[in-house]
Amino acid sequence: DVYKRQRRYPVALESVPHGRHPPRATCGSAPTERKKTIMGVISRGFGARRRESDDRLPPGQYLTEDFPVLSAGPTPRVSLDTWEFAVVGLDGIRRTWSWDDLQALPIDTITTDIHCVTRWSKLGTRWRGVSLDHLLQDAGEGEFTRVFSYGGYTTNVPRADLTGGKAWVAFEFDGQPLAAEHGGPARLLVPHLYFWKSAKWVHGLDLLENDEPGFWEQNGYNMYGDPWKEERYW
Numbered sequence: 001d002v003y004k005r006q007r008r009y010p011v012a013l014e015s016v017p018h019g020r021h022p023p024r025a026t027c028g029s030a031p032t033e034r035k036k037t038i039m040g041v042i043s044r045g046f047g048a049r050r051r052e053s054d055d056r057l058p059p060g061q062y063l064t065e066d067f068p069v070l071s072a073g074p075t076p077r078v079s080l081d082t083w084e085f086a087v088v089g090l091d092g093i094r095r096t097w098s099w100d101d102l103q104a105l106p107i108d109t110i111t112t113d114i115h116c117v118t119r120w121s122k123l124g125t126r127w128r129g130v131s132l133d134h135l136l137q138d139a140g141e142g143e144f145t146r147v148f149s150y151g152g153y154t155t156n157v158p159r160a161d162l163t164g165g166k167a168w169v170a171f172e173f174d175g176q177p178l179a180a181e182h183g184g185p186a187r188l189l190v191p192h193l194y195f196w197k198s199a200k201w202v203h204g205l206d207l208l209e210n211d212e213p214g215f216w217e218q219n220g221y222n223m224y225g226d227p228w229k230e231e232r233y234w
Contacts, residue, residue: 027116027195028183030153030215054123056113058227061121067173067182068120075180076150076201083185085169086204089140096204097135099185102169105130110168112191114198115227127189129170132162142207146214147188150201155214156223157190157197159207166192169202194225194232 057063080099087095097105110127136159145162148154161167170189171178178184183200190197196216217223222231 027118028153028155028187028198028200029149029151056123057121058115058230060119060230061115061227062119064120064122067122067125068116068118069181077180078150078185078201080185084204085135085186085202087135087139088204088206090142090207090209091140093140095139102130102171102186105134108168110170110189110191112189114191114195117194117196117221117225117232121227125191126174127168127170128172129168129186129189131165132167132169133165135169136163139207142209144208144211145205146208146212147197147199147205148203149199150203153199153201153215155197155199156212156217157188157193157205158211158224161190161193162205166190192226194222194227196221197225 054063083099085097085102089095107128108131110129112125112127113121113123114125115121143159145157145159146154147157157167167188167190169186171184171186173179173182178187183198183202186202188197188199188202211223213223220233222233225231
């Protein structure tokens with residue numbers, strides 16, 4: 001199960017929530033153990049402030065100029081020689097792309113705002129990556145997806161929210177290769193949803209007929225996660 005995999009592959013948490021929430025969630029990763037207190041070293045960020053006049057800031061969010069990270073043990077270290085992204089269709093066929101395959105696809109430059117369920121927002125972030133449109137175009141049917149990561153993390157995203165230029169497999173941030181602490185070598189980027197949907201260390205996705213909860217969705221977090229509707233929890 002996911003908790004056994006978490007213990008085998010400790011992960012880095014991007015941030016911790018404050019206030020009285022249900023289970024503790026992070027942006028695109030999961031805790032190393034289910035019942036163990038989350039502890040770590042805050043490496044950057046958390047100097048957030050509210051800017052009421054900015055209409056790009058969803059309700060309940062605070063602006064940060066940094067990129068918050070909380071490290072809770074070592075992150076998965078995935079070699080580019082062995083990295084792959086897989087799409088598993090309803091027919092059970094597994095389509096895969098190596099790192100070189102991914103780099104051979106059209107690459108987009110994305111400037112976008114990101115919003116974490118733990119209430120920080122970062123505006124005008126710059127990324128480079130490959131649109132999921134290229135990876136899903138021949139994948140067959142399936143209205144829903146379960147995204148999975150190196151390390152065992154999962155999250156659910158409707159297929160419609162991964163296509164139409166809405167989502168990417170991102171491998172560069174702010175002009176540099178994506179750091180492992182932020183999900184490198186590649187993470188999912190779905191900026192119109194809370195950032196826990198943008199799974200770190202992304203490994204692939206399964207196409208599904210029905211919506212099924214991922215890690216945080218099973219533990220009290222919203223099935224969809226629209227920051228403008230504050231869809232944080234059940």
